Amino acid sequence: MSDVLVIGGTRFIGRHVVAELLDHEYAVTVFTRGTHPSPFADDPRVEHVTGDRRDDAAVERVAETVDPDAVVDNVAFYPADVETAVRVFDDVDAYVYVSSVAAYDPEHVLRTESNTPLVPCSPAEATDDSFETYGPRKAEADRVALAAADEHGTPAMSVRPTMVYGPHNHLGFVRYWVDRVLDHDRVVVPGDGSYVCHRTYVADVASAVRIVLERGDPGEAYNVADQRPVTMTQFLDRVADAADTAVDPVYAGPRDLAAADLDRAAFPLYMGTPFVMPTEKLASLGWASTPVPEAMAATVADHREHGLDYDDGPSRAAERRVRDALDALD
Structure with missing residues (x-):
């Protein structure tokens, strides 16, 4: 053909x-x-x-x-x-x-x-x-x-x-998190960072x-799917590595989020039940995924050029309330 x-x-x-x-x-x-x-x-x-x-x-x-x-x-x-x-x-x-x-x-x-x-x-x-x-x-x-x-x-x-x-993405699922890592060293993460999506x-x-x-x-x-799935913490680390910066995840439980009128579902990529998708069937045809560090480098470069058109998640003010509340407990 x-x-x-x-x-x-x-x-x-x-x-x-x-x-x-x-x-x-x-x-x-x-x-x-x-x-x-x-x-x-x-x-x-x-x-x-x-x-x-x-x-x-x-x-x-x-x-x-x-x-x-x-x-x-x-x-x-x-x-x-x-x-x-x-x-x-x-x-x-x-x-x-x-x-x-x-x-x-x-x-x-x-x-x-x-x-x-x-x-x-x-x-x-x-x-x-x-x-x-x-x-x-x-x-x-x-x-x-x-x-x-x-x-x-x-x-x-x-x-x-x-x-x-990846590049030219007009959807907010991943762009939200890239934006937060690039703009903040402390990023609110629901749960303990082990969620896999x-x-x-x-x-x-x-x-x-x-x-x-x-x-x-x-x-x-x-x-x-990426042949190596990563947790939210690992994902943020990959973004930070690609951006040559550091990220400090601020882990927030249900009560911490509720104090700012938030729940886990308000954050992009949190889709309820964690999930993974085996790709052996596709790989048997000769397909292989791009290593995540390489893919994330291209994603971050594109984000730096085009930015974020809209926030597809909690407002920065709500995130700040969560961080402030957790800081007050320390």
């Missing part, structure tokens, strides 16, 4: 997927609504088609005009999106749906492709656009993609990344997509 259509390829994960494909000499067409500037606007290797992927007629038109060898579906947020895609692109060599860790049952610490159940999705949830239904929608779209392979022979596969971080460097998602596109088995899903 040589011609790949990327649905959604201008912001974060999609941008890195396009770059990865170009680095491996694929011809790429990007299909987006055109609401965000394309970093590939002046790259002659990339074609651009404007349209709404939620419009079935627009998807059918792009299939006819582009006639891709393979499709990477990066912005499918509803089951109906994938239903349309696997129908329209049923004759491609590979269809890769970018799913999410949110598809898994959140009560499981170990989240494996074969043994961990996906969350259910009701008909009402399948069309809802709230954050609360994101996981069920991604899970149902995952089921649609893999069923198309099992039942109709469509070469559909999915990749399931978790808590993606598996993360994925964005370039590793891109390489996973390409490798699954090339070597994956239809009907299969593949976890994508």
